[in-house]
Amino acid sequence: MIDPLDKTPLRSIGESPLTPQLAMRVAVLGGIALLLFAIIFFRLWFLQVLTGDQAVVEAANNHVRVVAVAAPRGAVLDRNGNTLVENRPASVMQLDPEQLPVATRTAAATWGQEMTTWVRTPRAKRGPRPAVPAPANAQLAQRYAKLASVLGISTKTINERVTEQLAQLPYANVRVQVDVPAEVRNYILERPGDFPGVSVDQVFVRRYPGGVGAAQLLGAVGQVSPAQLRSSAFRGVVSGAIVGQEGLERSYDRYLRGTDGARSITVDAAGRPKGQRISRETIAGDTVRTSLDANLQRSGEAALAAAIGGGSGTAGAFVAIDPRNGRILALGSAPTYDPSERAKPIATQAEYERRFGAAAGAPLFNRAISGGYPTGSIFKPITALAALDSGTITANTTIDDPGVLTVGTQKFFNAGHAANGPLSLVRALQVSSDVFFYTLGRDTNPLQGQVIQSWARRLGLNRPTGIDLPGESAGTIPDRQWRARQNAKEVAWEKQTGKHCPPTCLYSDKRPWSVGDNIQLAVGQGDVQASPLQMAVAYSALANGGTVLRPHLGLAIESQTGQQLEQIAAPPVRHVAINPSYQQSILDGLHQSTLGDGTSADVFRGWDQAKFPVYGKTGTAERPPRPDQSWYAAYVPSPTTPIVIVATVEDGGFGAEAAAPAVCTMLSTWFKQQNSCSAGSSRTR
Amino acid sequence: MSATTVIKRSEDVKADKALGIELPFDLVLLLGVAGLALCSVLTIAAATANDIPGSPSYFVIRQIIYFVVGSAIAVALWRSDYSRLREIRYFLYGLLIASIMAVIVFGSVARGSRRALDLPFFSFQASELGKILLIVSLAAFTIDMTRRMADGRTTVRLLLIGFAPAALVMLQPDLGSALVFVAITLAVLFIAGVPWQHFAAFGALALAAVVLSLAVLPSVGINVLHSYQTNRLTAFLHPSETSGSAGYQQNQSRIAIGSGEKTGRGAGATQTKYNFLPEHHTDFIFAVVGERWGFAGAALVLSLYALVIWRALRILTMAKNRYGALLAGGIVVMLMFQVFVNVGMTVGIMPITGIPLPLMSYGGSSLIATMIAFGLLQSIYAQGRRAAMSQGRVLQFQ
Incomplete structure (x- = not known):
């Protein structure tokens, strides 16, 4: 064999391409190739192995x-x-934002920013509300117009909704109309070419069966x-x-x-x-089971509406409560509205104002818990309790009622200047003698601790009751400190604004607390403010011997299948010790007022007092310059179904006129009695 | 260096003899090419299954046909002596220039540039075949000037021969092919033994040209490159800034490859399936490989390319004459450049230049041109081997 190495010289350099220079350059090429592959491999390793998981997320987001x-x-x-509230499926017409011109989306974003600035600018300094930009092009305007004619709303409304929603959530579908009728939905779905970018989704809207x-x-x-x-x-x-x-x-x-x-x-x-x-x-x-009684609620709503409709009343409220445990049995406020109306879309702000604004009587305002009113004479049992407890009077103390009480230069009259003569507590409650309670107001004023105010507070006034509803008002029980604070606020207001506080000033007239204030308070007038709910809680405490309840609606949380998941506890707020003999005297007085010549006796003329004794009190609150406000509070004991009901009718006149018949009607429903209630004729506060 | 090569070559002969067979072609190169062809068909099948409703194998069938046609041409070339091509160098160069001109004049417009001639059944991208024509003719001209290789004027002359078609292709405009032409030209000159100093001088000039065309001239209002070309070339430097199409494509490609992780996402490759990955059967096919088969698949494909390039470099050293070595050199660099630029583009380290991935990307012109290149390589191998064996016989005879 021949060693190949020996044959090298035989190859002609001129013919053989593999010169040392070429070999060197091939090696350089090979080296470059190696380097390039190494770079690619490292890059791949980095992308796929080291950071691949990030790319997986990005791909999914894609x-x-x-x-x-x-x-x-x-x-x-x-x-x-x-069932008071349940769901029903409804169709939503929506627009895909991707199908809108880019100009529309940017215009909406700009408008949204302008609105944010506008809202943040103080009312006095800001200019007119930024105008909603017009549709970006004629084609879009045409699309809106077509949709508007089918949906039965205006093109302007569609443009407003699109702009507002795009400004808020730029990439979400724009809800053009919620709760579209089936035939309209089908019409649109059958013509996708006519309505580009429109889709239908299903949502649940609230439904209110049973009226x-x-x-x-x-x-x-x-x-x-x-x-x-x-x-x-x-x-x-x-x-x-x-x-x-x-x-x-x-x-x-x-x-x-x-x-x-x-x-x-x-x-x-x-x-x-x-x-x-x-x-x-x-x-x-989950389902919420409430303590509400559908029948009583319906009856209350109807009775209140009748009381308002049948007289001078403009608004009102009622509360029915179980005096043993604070469960609300019925609670309503007038003027009211059909709740299902609010589950539907409201076309414009103006439409909303027309239906739910102040001009419509502010129907969204729950007067039963949020209304603060002078209570009139239904406050008197609290005054009586304070007077008895402080020893100012006993149950047998007799006070002469000549029709007027003069304190210094001020004269305090009974309603209609009626004179009742000498009377004790029970009789004073029965005929609702103002002078009797004026006297208690005058006599308790110097006492340590302002006993009427302190009893009012102990029974739950001047603070929220803690009901499981939002928006409850605290009310006011005026006393020395409160007046001082009001005066301080007024001074501060005058200092800040540099103006003199007019007679109708926000706060007060800068006078100190006087005996007159206490006299007014004793009959539920003056600066006192309480909601019907607070009065119901106070009457419940009087009825049950001093337990101040936490009124509540929620009883239990239940699963869809009706299984109880959670009991809602509402322990009483506190217990105040009420001397049973004082309680008895007051209850006697309240019962007497529904009997004989009592202030609401004629309202309950046909009522079975033996079976269902009514402990009631009329109230007529003066609210100048407005007409009087009618009040009625009642307690009916029963081993199984005791109840306290408080009702009020704004501008309704005397207590026996408007509120008492409404309460009587509710009691008829509650105790399943024939409704024999009629408007009373008593002209007392 | 030369001695070892001679040893290898003789070992080849010995190995063949030991096997009892004498293969007149490079089996490893053949297997590498066949492997890539298989990868290409599989990847295109996966990437384009949903592209044309009703005909999921539209692209696959065409790619297989191109492979068959390309293979037939390759076999024909392998059986013939590549050295004969030197004799028709003027014709080939003329054909190169003429075909590019024809495209500029008659070509069909696709995405703003004329790159292809619409022939019956086939849209012919002249610049793809042009790459081969340039290698073959430029190598021939280089041989003509071999004796004056150290002369700077020779270098300039050869550069002009190579850059003329590159400049013409730029007019189409087809930046990617122009860059390949430049790479080929430099490769042929490099293998031909042009002195290092000439390359250094050229490098300096090129750098100046890049700075001039990308930075200086645009600032005075003269745009050498189209703005989209400039964007593409610079987008990969700051991918997150460009939400426009260049940055988008590269970002989607990076996401596709990255999300493949180690072993790929298989049929759940959403980047490809839902069209987030653009050009997924042509320029960005490597990203499909990366997403579907992960690092494993991408590494396999890259390894096949490495194999092919290694064999091509080896064939370069085995060539029976300088012409064969120049051809092999041009082909090696053409492949290397295209693979690196294309894969680099998909992994986000190179700009988008519209260069296909040889053998993998869908497209008849590129595929057939690449197969011609492999036919030439096999021919160089066969000729070189025959010369070595005949030398061996002569030696034995002595």
């Missing part, structure tokens, strides 16, 4: 759009299991606000979700709202959907 699926809200039941009313109490739902999203009460709620905003819907939102589900929609690069799956199941909200 093709998955997560859309929230609203959970059906829980129902609200009355004490007997009647119970209780609109303010049940409340309403609405889109969660940015501020709410930050609060702990709405933890886990996503932007755009529908939550309880008022009434029970708000108080028990945590249970009612359930857990929204999610739907993952797979889309391609052009945004076309390629399929979807449920990525999180919706969990329906």
Whole structure:
């Protein structure tokens, strides 16, 4: 064999290409190739192995759009299991923002910023509200017009809704109209070419079977606000979700709202959907069982409406409560509205104002818990208790009622200047003698600790009762300190504004507390303010011997299948010791006032007092320059169904005229009696 | 250096003899090419299954046909002596220039540039075949000037021969092919033994040209490159800033490759499936490989390219004459440049230049041109081997 090495010289250099120079350059090429492959390999290693998980997330974000699926809200039941609120599916017409011109989206964003600035500018300094930009082009305007004619709303409304929602949530579908009738929905779905970018989704809207009313109490739902999203009460709620905003819907939102589900929609690069799956199941909200009695509620709403409609009344409220445990049996406020109206979309702000604004009597305002009124004579039992307890009088103390009480230069008259002659406590309550209680007011004023005020507070006035509804008012029980504070506020106001406080000034007239204030308080007049609910709690305490209840509506949380999940406890706020003999004297007086020549006797003329004794008190609150406000408070003991009802009718006149018949009607319903109630003729406060 | 090569070559012969067979072609190169062809078909099948509703294998069938046609041409070239091509160098160069001109004049417009001639059944991208034509003709001209290789004027002359078609291709405009032409030209000159100093001088000039065309001239209002070309070239430097199409494509490609992780996402490769990855069967096919088969798949494909390039470099050293070595050198650099620039583009380290991935990307012109290159390589191998064996016989005879 020949060693190949020896053959090298035989190869001609001229013919052989493999010169040392070429070999060197080939090696350089090979080296470059090696380097380039190494770079690519390292880069691949970095992308795929070291940071691949990030890319997986990015890839998922690319093709998955997560859309929230609203959970059906829980129902609200009355004490007997009647449904007060439930759900019904409704169609939503929505517009895909991707199908809108870019100009529209940018215009909406700009408008949103202008609005934010405008809202933040103090009212005095800001200019006109920024105008909603017009549709970006004629084609869009035409699309709006077509949609508007089918949906029966104006093009302007559509443009406003689109702009407002785009400004808030730029990438979410724009809800053009909620609760579209089936025929309109079908018409639009059958003509996708005519309505580009329009889709239909299903949502649940609230439904109120049975016509119970209780609109303010049940409340309403609405889109969660940015501020709410930050609060702990709405933890886990996503932007755009529908939550309880008022009434029970708000108080028990945590249970009612359930857990929204999610739907993952797979889309391609052009945004076309390629399929979807449920990525999180919706969990329906729980049911809230309340202590409300649907029958009594209906009766109360009707009676109040009748009391307002049959006289000079303009507004009013009623509260019915179980004096043993604080369960609210009925609670209503007038003027009211059909709660299902608010579940539907309201076209414009003007329309909203017309239906729910101040001109319509502010029907959203729950007067039963949020109204602060002088209570008139239904305050008298509190004065009596304070006088008895402080030893100012005994049950037998007789005071002469000549029709007027003169204190210094001031004269305090009975209603209609009536003179009742000498009377003791029971008789004074029966005929509602003002002079008797004026005297108690005068005599208790110098006492240590302002006994009327302190008893009023002990019975639950001057502070929220703690009912499970939002928006409760605290009311006012005026005393020396309160007047001093009001005066200080007035001085501060004058100092700040540099103006003199006019007679109708916000605060007071800078005079110190006087005996006259206490005399007014003793008959529930002057600066005293309380809600019907607070008076119901005070009367319950008088009725049950001193237990100040925490009024509540919620009884239990139940599952969809009716299983009880949670009992709602509402322990009493406190217990105050009321001497039983004092309690008896006051109750005697209240009972007498529904008998004989008592102030509400003629209202209860046909009532079976032997079976269901009524302990009632009329009240007529003076609110110049307005007409008098009619009040009535009643307690009917019963081993199984005791009840306290307080009703008031604004501008309704005397207590026996408007409020007492309404309470009487409710009692008839509650005790299943023939309704023989009539308006009373008593002209007493 | 030369001695070891001779040893290797003789070992080849010995190995063949030991096996009892004498293969007249490079089996490893053949297997590498076949492997890449298989990868290409599989990847295109996966990437384009949903592209044309009703005909999921539209692109696959065409790619297979191109492979068959390309293979047939390659076999024909392998059986013939590549050295004969030197004799028709003027014709080939003329064909190169003429075909590019024809495209500029008659070509069909796709995305703002004329790159292809619409022939019956086929859209012919002249610049793809042009790459081969340039290698073959430029190598031939280089041989003509071999004796004056140290002369700077020779270098300039050869550069002009190579850059003329590059400049013409730029007019289409097709920046990617122009860059390949430049790479080929430099490779041929490099293998031909042009002195280092000439390369240094050229490098300095090129750098000045880049600075001039990208920075200086645009600032005085003269745009050498189209603005989209400038964007593409610079987008990879700051991908997050450019939400426009250049940055978008590269970002989607990076996401696709990254999300493949170690072993790929298989049928769940959403970047490809839902069209987020642009040009997924042509320029960005490597990203499909990366997403679907992960690092494992991407590494396999890259390894096949490494194999092919290694064999091509080896064939360069085995060539029976300088012409063969120059051809092999041009082909190696053409492949290397295209693979690196294309893969680099998909992984976000190179700009988007519209260069296909040889053998993998869908497209008849590129595929057939690449197969011609492999046919030439096999021919160089076969000729070189025959020369070595005949030398061996002569030696034995003595």
